[in-house]
Amino acid sequence: MPKLTRRNLLLLVVWLVPIAGVVWWATKQKAPTLPSTFGGIMALVGALGVYAVATLLRGERWTRILHRSEIPASRADSYALTPIGYMGNNVLPARGGEVLRTFLLDAKLPQGEATKRTILGTILAERVLDAIALGIILVALASSLLAHLSAPSTAILALVAGVVALALVALAIAALRFRERLVFVLRSLIPLLKPCRALLSIHGCALLALSLVIWVVEGTVYLVVGHSLHLHLSLQDALAIVAFTNVASLIPAAPGYIGTYDAAVVFAVNAVSTTAKHLSLSYLILLRFVLFVPITVVGFGLMVVRYGGLARIRAARADAREEAHHEPSTGEHAVVPAA
Secondary structure, three states, X not given: OOHHHHHHHHHHHHHHHHHHHHHHHHHOOOOOOOOOOHXXXXXXXXXXXXXXXXXXXXXXXXXXXXXXOOOOOOHHHHHHHHHHHHHHHHHOOOOHXXXXXXXXXXXXXXXXXXXXXXXXXXXXXXXXXXXXXXXXXXXXXXXXXXXOOOOOOHHHHHHHHHHHHHHHHHHHHHHHHOHHHHHHHHHHOHHHHHHHHOOXXXXXXXXXXXXXXXXXXXXXXXXXXXXXXXXXXXXXXXXXXXXXXHHHHOXXXXXXXXXXXXXXXXXXXXXXXXXXXXXXXXXXXXXXXXXXXXXXXXXXXXXXXXXXHHHHHHHHHHHHHHHHHXXXXXXXXXXXXXX
C-alpha cells in the first residue's frame, strides 16, 4: 500500500473511531433538550459574547509573548491568528492549528526576523501558561470534583509505579546510548524553549495572572451555557468543569478533541451536579456549539481573506522544505513541523 494511502487511512481512522464512539454513547442517552425560551436563547448569545472576550484576551497574551521574544508581529496578526489556530485544532489532528499559525505568521514576517521554531516556542509558552493556570484552578477550586474520584487500589498504584520505573530506566539507557544525538536534538530545541525561559520573570508572572483571568472568563461561558438549560452551576462548579475538560484537551487527540473532551465534560458535570445526568448530552451539545462552531467559521474566514487560504499554507510549507534542503550539514538545523 502506498505511503500516502496509508497516511490517509490513518487520518480516517483518527477521525472516525472517536466520532463513532461519541455517536454510540449519544444513542444511549435521552434525547437532548435545547433552549427554546427567549431567556435561554439570549443566554447562549451571551455565552458567545463572553467567549469572544476570552479569545481577544488570548490574542493579547500571544502578542505580549511574541514581543517579549523579539518577534515583530503586529497585534492584528496575533489577534487574527488566534482563532485561525483554534480552527486548525478543530479540524486537524494533534493540535495542528498550532503548526498552522506558525507557518502563517512566519510567512507574514520579513525574512530572517524569526525562525519557525521560535514562533512555535511562543505557542508552547502559551500552553505552559495554560497548563499552570488550569492546575492552579483545579487544585484551588475543584475540590468538589476531586472528592468524587475513588482512591486507587494498592495494586493499581504498584502497577503504575512499576511502569514509571521501567520507563525511566528505558529513557536512561536510551540517553546513554544515543547521547550524541540527544545533545544535537537539545541544541536544536534551544530556540523552541527560549520563549518559555522568558516566563521565569515578573513579566511571566503577569502573563500567568492574565491566563488565570482568561480561564475565569471561559469558566463564565460554561456557567452561562448551563444557565440556558436551567442547569444550576456555581462559578466554582463551572471552573471545576472548565479546568478538568481543558486539561484533557491539552493532550494531543483527534480533531476537535473528539472523545477526550466529550468524556471529560460528561464526567465533570456528573461529578459536580448529581441531578444533571439527564442534561449531560444537552450541555455537551451546546458547549460544542458555543466553543467550536463560531470560532471555526471565523478562523476559516480570516485564513482565506487575510492570509490567502490553503494556497499560502502550501507555499509556506514548500519554502520550509526548500530551506531545510539547502541548509549546511553543520551548525544549527531547523526543525520544520509537518502540518
